[in-house]
Amino acid sequence: MSLATDPPSQSFRLSMLLNDTRYRGYTFQVIALLALVALFTWLISNAITNLAALGQDIDFGFLGQPAGYDINQQLIPFVSTNTHMRAAIVGVLNTLLVAILGCILATIVGVVVGVLRLSSNWLVAKIMSIYVEIFRNVPVLIWILIVFNVMANALPSPRAFRGDDPDASMLFNAFAFTNRGVYVPKPVWLDGSSIVVGVFIASIIAIFALRRYARHLLYSQGRELPVLPLSLALFFLPTLAAFFAMGQPISLDYPALKGFNFQGGLQIRGSFLALWLALSLYTGAFIAENVRGAILSVSKGQSEAAASLGLRPGRIMSLVVLPQALRVMIPPNISQYLNLTKNSSLAAAVGYMDITGTLGGITLNQTGRSFEAILLLMGFYLAISLAISGIMNLYNNSVKLKER
Amino acid sequence: MVHTPEQLAFVRTETLPAQAPPATAAGPVHWLRANLFSSIPQGIMTLIALYLIYSFLVAVIPWFANGVWDATSIRDCREQLDGARGGCFAVLSERWPQLLFGNYPSEHYGRATLAFVLLFVALAPLLFSELPRKMLWFTGLFPFLAYWLIWGGSIWVPVLALLGVVLGFVVYQLLADRSFFGAIIAGVAASMLFWVYLVGPLDSALSAIANISLDKVESREIGGFMINFILGISSMALALPLGIALALGRQSDLPIIKTICVVFIEFIRGVPLITLLFVASVMLAYFLPPGSNFDLILRVIIMITLFAAAYMAEAIRGGLAALPRGQYEAGASIGLDYWQSMRLIILPQALKISIPSIVNIALSLFKDTTLVSIISMFDVLGMIGGPILSSTAWFGVYWELYIAAAAMFFVFCYGISQYSQYLERKLATDRR
Numbered sequence: 001m002s003l004a005t006d007p008p009s010q011s012f013r014l015s016m017l018l019n020d021t022r023y024r025g026y027t028f029q030v031i032a033l034l035a036l037v038a039l040f041t042w043l044i045s046n047a048i049t050n051l052a053a054l055g056q057d058i059d060f061g062f063l064g065q066p067a068g069y070d071i072n073q074q075l076i077p078f079v080s081t082n083t084h085m086r087a088a089i090v091g092v093l094n095t096l097l098v099a100i101l102g103c104i105l106a107t108i109v110g111v112v113v114g115v116l117r118l119s120s121n122w123l124v125a126k127i128m129s130i131y132v133e134i135f136r137n138v139p140v141l142i143w144i145l146i147v148f149n150v151m152a153n154a155l156p157s158p159r160a161f162r163g164d165d166p167d168a169s170m171l172f173n174a175f176a177f178t179n180r181g182v183y184v185p186k187p188v189w190l191d192g193s194s195i196v197v198g199v200f201i202a203s204i205i206a207i208f209a210l211r212r213y214a215r216h217l218l219y220s221q222g223r224e225l226p227v228l229p230l231s232l233a234l235f236f237l238p239t240l241a242a243f244f245a246m247g248q249p250i251s252l253d254y255p256a257l258k259g260f261n262f263q264g265g266l267q268i269r270g271s272f273l274a275l276w277l278a279l280s281l282y283t284g285a286f287i288a289e290n291v292r293g294a295i296l297s298v299s300k301g302q303s304e305a306a307a308s309l310g311l312r313p314g315r316i317m318s319l320v321v322l323p324q325a326l327r328v329m330i331p332p333n334i335s336q337y338l339n340l341t342k343n344s345s346l347a348a349a350v351g352y353m354d355i356t357g358t359l360g361g362i363t364l365n366q367t368g369r370s371f372e373a374i375l376l377l378m379g380f381y382l383a384i385s386l387a388i389s390g391i392m393n394l395y396n397n398s399v400k401l402k403e404r
Numbered sequence: 405m406v407h408t409p410e411q412l413a414f415v416r417t418e419t420l421p422a423q424a425p426p427a428t429a430a431g432p433v434h435w436l437r438a439n440l441f442s443s444i445p446q447g448i449m450t451l452i453a454l455y456l457i458y459s460f461l462v463a464v465i466p467w468f469a470n471g472v473w474d475a476t477s478i479r480d481c482r483e484q485l486d487g488a489r490g491g492c493f494a495v496l497s498e499r500w501p502q503l504l505f506g507n508y509p510s511e512h513y514g515r516a517t518l519a520f521v522l523l524f525v526a527l528a529p530l531l532f533s534e535l536p537r538k539m540l541w542f543t544g545l546f547p548f549l550a551y552w553l554i555w556g557g558s559i560w561v562p563v564l565a566l567l568g569v570v571l572g573f574v575v576y577q578l579l580a581d582r583s584f585f586g587a588i589i590a591g592v593a594a595s596m597l598f599w600v601y602l603v604g605p606l607d608s609a610l611s612a613i614a615n616i617s618l619d620k621v622e623s624r625e626i627g628g629f630m631i632n633f634i635l636g637i638s639s640m641a642l643a644l645p646l647g648i649a650l651a652l653g654r655q656s657d658l659p660i661i662k663t664i665c666v667v668f669i670e671f672i673r674g675v676p677l678i679t680l681l682f683v684a685s686v687m688l689a690y691f692l693p694p695g696s697n698f699d700l701i702l703r704v705i706i707m708i709t710l711f712a713a714a715y716m717a718e719a720i721r722g723g724l725a726a727l728p729r730g731q732y733e734a735g736a737s738i739g740l741d742y743w744q745s746m747r748l749i750i751l752p753q754a755l756k757i758s759i760p761s762i763v764n765i766a767l768s769l770f771k772d773t774t775l776v777s778i779i780s781m782f783d784v785l786g787m788i789g790g791p792i793l794s795s796t797a798w799f800g801v802y803w804e805l806y807i808a809a810a811a812m813f814f815v816f817c818y819g820i821s822q823y824s825q826y827l828e829r830k831l832a833t834d835r836r
Contacts, residue, residue, distance in 0.1 A: 145789070
């Protein structure tokens with residue numbers, strides 16, 4: 001640290017590098033840099049010697065070789081003759097899937113629990129604080145294993161669904177909860193389904209436009225539109241009309257018991273569900289605490305003012321308190337989303353094939369390329385962390401209080 | 405018309421005693437109405453909550469009440485239960501030492517238990533400032549004592565290691581008047597040189613004179629809950645000084661130092677702990693000199709320390725940023741140099757502000773030590789998933805085991821979080 005108050009010196013002497021605060025900073029930095037370079041040189045030369053002794057080299061060529069293993073959950077088609085690279089991409093997509101769905105569910109759980117924990121209902125508030133304390137104080141890995149064991153051991157096997165008087169039965173004849181995963185109906189897209197989907201997206205956009213217009217009308221002319229019925233009508237009618245006009249192009253493929261297992265439908269694996277639910281419930285408990293703290297940070301005068309205007313309790317929460325609490329809770333929630341994404345690497349414990357399971361697991365073990373695989377793995381998580389914090393910071397900047 | 409007192413039939417001369425409030429405004433009925441049934445939606449929520457509690461209790465109470473605590477295997481357990489619903493807690497009573505100590509030699513359980521008990525004696529003066537400060541001497545000795553108790557071997561190794569620390573401290577004291585930073589560097593260098601070059605020869609020489617040793621225990625035999633404690637406590641203790649250094653580096657005006665610290669912190673915070681543990685288990689060996697054989701526990705401690713230090717640095721940076729600028733300027737205005745003002749003015753205040761977040765980091769670090777089971781170390785989860793659940797006797801008793809592990813963690817983590825709140829209340833006195 002240099003201070004600008006020293007008297008100017010006439011000529012430069014070598015001892016000033018250590019004793020003069022103007023130059024000492026540079027001396028320290030150069031020493032630190034040299035020490036760092038020396039450390040890295042030492043580490044890398046060790047690595048080169050060790051690798052040479054083992055007859056290995058650093059080569060990313062293994063990514064182009066056939067993987068030779070199957071992946072049980074694939075968002076893009078994958079067969080064992082595909083390359084390690086494609087296996088890694090399948091893993092990346094699985095990681096992103098569980099991370100995104102986890103963040104969404106964790107937010108829902110967190111907001112609901114955080115609000116309910118402040119409820120005037122003593123019993124509900126107590127139950128919510130017990131939930132928060134239990135989930136926050138037990139490692140997430142234990143939760144993942146507990147949920148996984150519920151999925152794998154407590155649910156009936158597909159065989160239990162067989163026979164005239166089965167031990168287990170399907171929910172609504174469409175959902176089957178088995179120890180091999182949960183089977184749900186799968187949508188089948190036929191010709192013309194894209195038009196129905198297009199109409200559906202257009203009607204969603206129309207709903208947003210309608211809400212904007214309604215607000216504009218309210219502020220400029222004081223007229224109130226019946227937003228909810230209109231939105232509901234917009235949501236259902238055009239899509240249903242398009243659906244029947246195109247001759248019902250979307251149908252559902254129901255899972256059905258064939259032999260010893262279910263066929264058809266969509267199989268959601270127990271490993272995915274365990275990871276998703278456990279991560280969401282665990283992170284949800286932390287988010288609930290952020291939400292509670294943020295709500296408490298909104299001054300009581302705000303809700304009293306809203307009550308004096310005649311707003312009902314629900315609307316006080318949604319129109320006055322939550323929008324202000326949102327600003328406070330975003331920065332801590334960003335780090336919770338980051339934690340959830342990083343914790344999704346615990347998939348290895350339940351055999352969910354995310355990037356840690358494909359690239360950092362089977363690929364690493366098969367090819368022995370630990371160096372390259374771990375570097376790629378770290379690079380991926382680093383990139384994703386930076387991307388999430390970048391996006392969330394942009395959002396934070398857009399909602400935070402504009403101070404002028 | 406004037407009334408004389410004789411004309412009035414009755415005049416009350418004393419005040420009436422206050423009547424009890426109506427039943428609906430006080431007592432249990434009032435409490436029920438205010439807190440559980442204040443409106444119809446609230447009443448519905450209460451009923452739903454009561455139903456949930458009821459169904460939870462109906463499922464859980466028989467499971468605990470019928471629990472079998474004395475059996476030799478799960479088949480034995482099921483025979484004793486005879487179709488009734490109940491937990492097979494016998495696995496806990498039979499495998500309890502394994503859950504706590506892993507494959508630690510059973511004749512030495514006493515040593516590990518003693519180290520665990522002494523841990524609390526060592527931690528007490530750090531946690532509670534009311535205790536006599538002299539206890540801190542024991543805290544300083546504890547790491548060496550605990551190492552000797554747990555790993556065993558010659559007593560001279562930890563004694564000489566302690567001597568190295570003392571030597572470093574003496575060197576620091578001799579030089580501290582001239583330059584704090586230089587003295588620290590010289591002290592650390594003196595300790596390092598002593599450890600690297602003198603501990604080996606001195607140990608063999610001293611062992612030849614007086615051979616005091618405990619039976620040696622290999623690192624791979626250490627496991628169970630014990631390893632979670634070893635990893636958590638030692639990484640935390642090592643990460644704190646490193647975190648302070650990183651936080652100061654990140655706040656410093658020197659661009660190169662600042663860049664190094666920022667890159668390190670953001671890199672570590674951007675990757676999951678599990679990848680760092682992979683580095684410890686497969687990659688770190690490559691980066692060490694050929695022929696050197698680092699213990700896996702030591703490698704894992706190094707990586708967890710680096711991981712915790714990055715988070716710690718951010719917590720301390722928060723404390724540094726929270727201090728008013730005037731404190732820095734005050735230090736400069738009375739002529740203190742950078743290290744003096746940091747040591748005497750800035751850090752004591754900044755650390756005090758960041759204590760709650762440091763405790764939170766310690767808590768999540770302790771929970772994260774379970775991740776080592778993924779790199780096949782036998783911590784409490786590794787023991788459950790490995791030797792216990794895969795044994796023929798206890799195949800399928802997962803509920804009891806995982807709930808027991810969760811309960812162990814809950815007790816300690818809840819304790820730590822309550823301590824953190826106590827500390828916050830205690831420290832909040834001067835910042836009303």
